[in-house]
Each structure stands twice: as C-alpha cells, then as structure tokens.
Amino acid sequence: MAQSLPAEEIDYSTLEAMLKACKTDNELLDTIVNAPFTALKVETAFLFLGIIVLLLVDKEAGTINRIALSNTDLAKATKEVSVKRFEDIVIPLNYTKNCIARAISTGVPDTTTDWKDLFVPALKSAEARINQANAGIAYSAVYPLNARDGGAMIFSYYQYPDHIGHTQAEFMSHYASLVETFLNA
Numbered sequence: 569m570a571q572s573l574p575a576e577e578i579d580y581s582t583l584e585a586m587l588k589a590c591k592t593d594n595e596l597l598d599t600i601v602n603a604p605f606t607a608l609k610v611e612t613a614f615l616f617l618g619i620i621v622l623l624l625v626d627k628e629a630g631t632i633n634r635i636a637l638s639n640t641d642l643a644k645a646t647k648e649v650s651v652k653r654f655e656d657i658v659i660p661l662n663y664t665k666n667c668i669a670r671a672i673s674t675g676v677p678d679t680t681t682d683w684k685d686l687f688v689p690a691l692k693s694a695e696a697r698i699n700q701a702n703a704g705i706a707y708s709a710v711y712p713l714n715a716r717d718g719g720a721m722i723f724s725y726y727q728y729p730d731h732i733g734h735t736q737a738e739f740m741s742h743y744a745s746l747v748e749t750f751l752n753a
Contacts, residue, residue, distance in 0.1 A: 578739055580746065582607045587750045597622060600721075600747050601638040615736055616727040618642035618705055622747075623668060625661060625718035632659040632668055632720070642726065646703035650695075657690045665689075668720050671710040677740070679709045681729065686710070686722065707732055711744040715751035 586603045590596040601620040604612050622636040637643050637654050647654055663669045667678040667685040686708060687696035705724045713719040723740050725732055
C-alpha cells in the first residue's frame with residue numbers, strides 16, 4: 569500500500585484561518601476548493617488528493633449546481649476535454665442515479681470509481697469517463713453539506729480505493745464540517 573499521512577499531521581487551523589479571512593462570498597467559495605492545495609501542499613500530496621468541487625442546491629430550480637472547482641492541474645485537465653463548461657453541468661436534485669444527488673438526499677457520503685456516477689444525466693457515460701481519464705482520477709467521494717439550501721463537496725483522488733483510508737475519511741469529514749460552518753455564517 570502507498571504511504572499515507574497520519575491524520576494528526578493535518579493542520580486544520582490553517583484551513584480555518586484561510587476561510588475566516590475571506591471578505592466576500594465569491595472569495596469564500598474559491599477558498600473552499602483551493603485552501604487545502606495552497607496551505608497543505610505536502611499533506612494533500614500524501615493524501616493523494618487531486619481535485620475538490622463545491623456544489624450547492626438551488627431549491628427553486630430543483631438542481632445541484634457546480635459552484636467552484638479547485639485550481640489544480642488535474643482539475644484543469646478535466647475542463648480541457650469536457651463537452652460542457654464546468655458551470656453548465658447541472659444535476660436534477662431528485663436524480664438518485666447520480667451519487668451527488670444520493671448523498672445530498674440521504675445525508676450520507678457516497679463514493680465512485682466511475683465519473684458517470686457524478687455526471688449523469690448531464691453528460692453521457694463516455695463523456696464523463698473522458699473527463700476522468702484526462703484528469704487521472706481513480707476515486708471520488710461525495711460529502712453532503714448541511715449548509716444553505718444543501719450541497720456537497722467532491723474529493724477526487726489519483727489513487728484507487730485500496731489506497732484511500734482512515735486519514736482521507738477523517739480529512740473529508742473534518743473539512744466538510746469546517747466548510748459547513750463558514751457557508752452557514
């Protein structure tokens with residue numbers, strides 16, 4: 569198994585300070601998806617973390633909207649080949665074949681090794697898989713957010729599930745909780 573990072577070595581206070589320093593909502597949304605890659609470069613490498621996506625529910629429209637995408641090389645690679653722009657990929661809130669919609673409706677994290685599960689019905693399976701392959705992502709976890717009208721964070725890793733364990737689960741859970749606090753402020 570690949571070497572991982574002990575959970576106690578992640579400095580959440582740095583992430584919290586970065587979120588707290590945000591002056592505008594747009595700055596907060598951008599910081600949410602980029603702070604781990606900016607402040608914890610070594611830690612995110614040891615976590616095998618490649619991309620973070622923030623999604624928020626639009627209750628009036630009944631949709632899950634992609635709001636912010638991390639500014640990493642892996643995220644840029646998926647945007648380069650996508651048949652739709654990031655912000656144009658919208659998922660119906662009640663479409664439970666999509667693991668984002670399932671996570672939001674159940675309040676329980678969901679995972680996938682196949683991005684078709686993250687993009688249906690907005691993209692065809694082959695289109696979603698091309699995005700995934702170009703980004704080099706092997707595994708994604710969706711953590712629901714109890715913030716605003718609801719939402720989720722996608723944490724995408726460049727390792728398969730057998731290399732993802734307790735440290736990553738603790739990081740995702742802790743960071744999603746921290747993000748909820750700031751989105752609800």
